[in-house]
Amino acid sequence: MLIDILGIEQGLQAAGIECTPRHDDIMLLGRKDLLRVFLRSDGEVQRISVLPGEQAQKHWTLRKGKQNSFPRVPLRDKTKQGGERDRAPLRPNGNAELLKLLADRKRPLPARFDAFRKLCDSTPLKLERFQPWPGGRSQIELWARRIGAFATPSIKVLFDVFAMPSGGTKLLEKIDARIREELGETPDQSLFELARNLLFHEGGAVLLDAWVDGDPKPACHPDHIALLTRALEGDASLPAETGVCALSGVVGPLQTGALSPAKLPVMGETTLFAKYPGYVDSGKRERVPNCVFRYGRAWSEGFPINADLAARLRVSAEEIAGPAREGKTWSKLGQSFT
Secondary structure: OOOHHHHHHHHHOOOOOOHHHOOOOOOEEEOEEEEEEEEOOOOOOEEEEEHHHHHHHEEEEEOOOOOOOEEEEEEEEEEOOOHHHOOOOOOOOOHHHHHHHHOOOOOOHHHHHHHHHHHHHOOOHHHHHHHOOOOOOHHHHHHHHHHHHHHHHHHHHHHHHHHHHOOOHHHHHHHHHHHHHHOOOOHHHHHHHHHHHHHOOOEEEEEEEOOOOOOOOOOOOHHHHHHHHHHHOOOOOOOOOOOOOOOOOOOEEEEEOOOOEEEEEOOEEEEEOOOOOOOEEEEOOOOOOOOHHOOOOOHHOOOOOEEEHHHHHHHHHHHHHOOHHHHOEEEEEEOOOO
């Protein structure tokens, strides 16, 4: 399988398709439109815009487990549990007839927007129902320390604003107010659809961002993935073992442990290679490592791979199986894919 993915990686490289290695904590955004909130250094909302799904899938967020995500921040109801089911709108429990009109895309936009304004005036914000926002504060602070000197001015502002007392649910109030201001009397339809979903229907997530004067690119720009990867990998406690890669023959730092899982459609997070050591029953009601582990041939030691190449293989697998390539390089077969 690794040889097959190596062929994919080489083919993508020959086609000029960049597959930048990413640290395990760096995830790409999904292929859905997303509300992008640009923040100023004083913590105020500078502007908001729609990040189209075609562009969003190239942008990054940091994530450690299901509850830690930054700067893509989900709005989660602390009274509920369970993945997508715990989403909540900012202004729940509005008038049923107005909500029905607001959701009906067959109705004229002016009529729907009139319903939107009436709902904003009659339905209060319910911020006390949300989980601490953003969640995983200690993990985000750890990322900020590790990125440290690597941060561009815009990335630094993004983390600094998060640490302000005015962050959290107070920032949600500012986002809500800015949405209403931006829509004005002649709403942009893509922004309108995101706003009505975020405020009144399913809820969702927002992407926090920053772009300070003099910085050529905003904080969440795709070009920063390589920089963040170097920063997050720069404080490894143990030096990498050097050896010959069994795939490429290149001498350099080797991957340790199982390869980081690739995020593939349908299958979810998939380990590309892991020679699990396993255990055998000794007959004395105890489990001891089997010979694979005993002779040092478990995990990556069973097939040494260059650390940089291992990262590129994962990214290549995700690239060839990306949402934009469905029906071209992969397709669903029941509950699996090929």
